């Protein structure tokens with residue numbers, strides 16, 4: 001069956017073939033078609049999927065390669081070293097290992113697929129092969145460890161600006177680490193730190209960005225989206241990566257020399273949760289109230305129903 005799907009796609013080179021047409025021709029369900037497409041992608045076939053259009057077998061335009069990333073990184077950007085893998089368990093683990101071995105700032109680990117991609121608190125991050133940007137930045141900032149969460153907010157600003165410039169899609173930031181388009185999650189950020197009592201040794205920033213997905217597994221289809229689904233066209237992932245690294249470089253340098261106060265208004269300009277009634281859940285408990293904003297440290301200020309203001313360092317929020 002997989003071979004028949006591939007044959008149909010080959011016969012329709014350079015045009016989109018709808019899932020419905022394939023399922024009719026092969027007398028199977030559209031879910032079965034999607035599963036075969038996924039299996040073909042896992043074997044290395046570059047198949048793009050666009051909502052309301054269907055599937056198309058492409059040449060190399062949307063394949064990711066180390067050379068393509070290198071060739072697009074701007075001169076003087078922070079990132080001079082790209083470590084590329086076709087498949088890894090998690091780019092976070094690879095980056096942490098490199099940082100422990102003494103690799104310094106300016107290295108980025110990128111993978112075409114993660115078999116054990118992770119979110120916060122041990123959650124799973126779905127990292128389909130060939131579809132997204134799965135990458136981890138190695139940083140060694142000379143900052144107090146309490147300030148590390150600011151880097152999550154800085155990264156949210158960098159990715160938002162980069163995606164808006166590449167695609168024109170309007171993004172909003174949901175504190176602390178989600179980037180949304182039309183209320184659905186396009187990107188998640190994971191900041192992991194190793195620190196002594198007073199000083200940060202390394203910070204690994206993981207960025208998971210859905211780029212060319214045509215759909216998601218059942219458990220994510222209601223909450224996740226991709227650039228492809230939102231814009232109705234696929235994107236070159238190397239171009240997206242280079243744009244993110246470029247935005248990140250200047251924001252991070254500004255942050256190191258002048259602190260968080262210049263990043264804060266850029267973050268606020270895209271924040272969706274501020275001024276809204278929210279519920280914040282964390283391992284410490286659940287707090288309900290109005291999100292007043294973030295303070296100069298990047299901590300969320302939440303006023304509860306009794307008028308008391310709480311400082312929330314990390315939580316999942318709903319509004």
Ligand code: BT5
Nearest residue numbers: 090092117118119120125126135188189190206207208224
């Ligand atoms: C995050 O966690 O949003 C951080 C995700 C960071 C992923 C990157 S990829 C490169 C690097 N290497 C890694 O191993 N990780 C980083 P959190 O806020 O805990 O959100 C996790 C939740 O998002 C899951 O429980 C799902 O509900 C949802 N989710 C999982 N995969 C998704 C996807 N591809 N797109 C949108 N939502 C997803």
